Amino acid sequence: MESFKNIEILDLPDITSLTFKKIHRDYLKVLLGSVCLITLVVIVALFVVNYNFQEVLPDFISYVYLGLFLVFILIILFIWIGFSRRKFSIREKDISYKSGVLIKKTTTVPFSRVQHVELDEAPISRLFKLASISVFTAGDSSDDLVIKGIKKTEALKIKEFISEKINE
C-alpha cells in the first residue's frame, strides 16, 4: 500500500485533473434533429390512424397525445443536459470519454490494448460533416469506447494518431 501511494503522488497521470474537451456543438443539432424526425413520423402515423378510425378510437386518445408530448420534452431535456456532459480527452497513451445524465460514466482505453479504430459517418451527421470514432479492444468487450460528434477532419486526425500508436 505504501509503495502504491508513492507512485500515485509522484508520477501517476491523474484522470481527475485531465482537461476534457466537449464534442462539437453541431452534434446537438443532429441529436435534436433525429429525435424530432422520429417524433414527426410517430405523430403522422397517429394522425392517419386517428383520421381513419375516428369512431372506434377510445376517448382518452388526447391523453396519448399529451403523454407523447411529455416524453418528447423529457427526451429533449435529457439530450440537452447530457450533451454538455459528453466530453473526451486524448493523452499520449490513452483515450478517455465521459458522459451520462443519471449515471455518469468515465471510460479510459489505453492505446496498447486497442485492436482497431473505426470512423463512422451516420446520414444526418454527414450533413454537418461530423463523424464518430469507435475504439475496439480484443475479446468479448461489449462496450468499448465510442465518441460521437467530432468534426470529420479532427476525427481523421485522431484515427490516424491512434492507428500509429497501435502499430508502435
Next chain:
Amino acid sequence: MNNNSDFTEFSKQSPKGILVIYISLLYKTLKVSWILLFLFLRKFSELSNQKLFYIFMAIGVFLLFLLVRAYLDYKNFQFKIENNHFVLKQGILKKTNTSISFDRIQNINFKQNIIQQLINVYEVSVETAGSKDTEIAIKALPFDKAQALKEQMSVKAMTAESSIIEEEKNPFLIINFKELLKVSLTENHLQSLLIFIALLFGIYQQLSDAFDGLGRKEDFDSYLDIESNAMYGSIIVFLILFVLLFIVALVSSFVRILLFHFNLTVFIKNESFEINQGLLTKKSIILKKEKVQSITVSTNPIKKKLGISFVTFKQAVSGKVNEKKNKLIRLVGCQYHQVLQIKELLFDFQSVENSEKYNSNTYFKSRMYFRSFLGLLIFNSILMVVLQNANWLWFNLILFPLVILLIRLKFKKTFYSFDDEVLLIGKGRIETHIIYLPFFKVQNIKMKQTLFQQRKDVVDIILQTASGKIKIPCIEKERATQIYNYTVYKVEKSTELWM
C-alpha cells in the same frame, strides 16, 4: 520419418472418420426431428402395413443418403502442411480452400466424444486468433498421427510448446472417481437443479408444441392438471416434494460434474497447463500462461471442511463468439497446496494477500436492501392480484430473513485489495469467490456513478479484460480514482504480452 507423419502431401483423415461423420450427421438430424419420431412411434399401431412400408423405405433411403454424404465429406476433406501454413481443402459441392499461417494458430486441442473413444480416434481442433470462421476441426485421426500433426505445427510456430510431446511427467493434479463424488457434493445444488429444470422445461415445451400442432394440447395439459391438482395444498406433499427436489439436485450435480470433469488430470509443462477431462467427450486443453486473464478461487463451507477449492481460469475470448463456456476452464477439487502452486506459476500473489482488505461502502448494502425489498414488494403484489387470496403470505416469513441473510453475507464477502501488480476482488454469498487479476491484463477501465451514489460520493469500477468484465461495486471515489489511475498507468507501462 515414417509415412504416418508426413504431411507435405495432401492426406485424408483415418477411414474411421466416415463413421464419425456419419454418426454426427445422424445425431444432428435426430436432434431436429426427434419429435416427429416420437409421434410416429405413438401412432405406430394405427398405421397400415403399406404406409409403414413406405415410411421405412423413406427412412432407409435417408440413412443411405447420409452415409453417402458422410463418405463424400470424408473423401473431400484433405489437409497438408506447406511452408508454414496449414492448408485444408473441403466441401462436396462448394469447395473451400483454407490456409492458416502457423503464427496465427493459438492452440491445438484434442477431443474425443464417445464414438471417437470407441473407435480410438482423436478430433484435432485448431484454434486461431480472430474470427470463429477459421476454427478448424479434423474429426478423426489416430493418436500418433494427431500427435505428429500437432508436433509439426507447434514446433514451427511456437518453440516453447515443442516439449509438449515429451513423455508425461507426474500429473500435477489428478481427481479420481471417489474424489469427484466428494467434489460434486459441494456443488451449488440450486444451480444444478435450475439447469435440470430448464432442460426438462425445454423438452416439455417441445412436446407441448408437438401436441399443440395436432390439436391435442388439452389432452396433454389435462393429464398434467390431474396430477398437480391432487397434490395441491398438502404440506406433507410439499415436504416430500422438497426432499425429492433435493435428491434430484444432488443427482444432477453429480451427473454434471461427472460428465465434464471425469478423470480430470492436469500437467504443468513449460509454464502452461495441460488439462484432460470429460466422460462422454474427452477434452484435452493446453492453457498458456499468458492467455490466462484472471483466475477465481472458490470455496464454500463444505468445500472448506473437505479442504478443497475450485480454480476457474478465464481465457481470452476470440471475437464476439458466444462460446464463453468453452473458454471457462474449471479445475474442481484442488487441494490447498495445489492452489498455491497455480497462483505461484501465474503471478506473485504473496504480498497482495497480506495487504489490507477494503470493503465496499455501506451504501452498497443499502442499495441491495432497497432493490431486494422493492423486488419482493412487486413480487408480492403480483401474486396478490393473480391468486386473489392471502393464504400464502406466511411464505414471506421465510423469504424476508433469507434475503436479509444473503445480503449481509454478500456485503461481508465483497472486498478488494491490491498490491503493485495484482488486484484481488472478493465476492459471493454462500460461496466465496476470490478473483486474482493482474493490473496489466485490463483492456479498459470504467468508472460509473448514479445520482444516488453521487450523494454518498461512491462509484462502481468496471474493469474490462479480454475475458469479460470484473466489477468492484460502491467504493469511495477517492480510492476509486487511485485505482483507476494506477491501472491505466500499469497497462500503459507494461510491455508484457497480455493475451
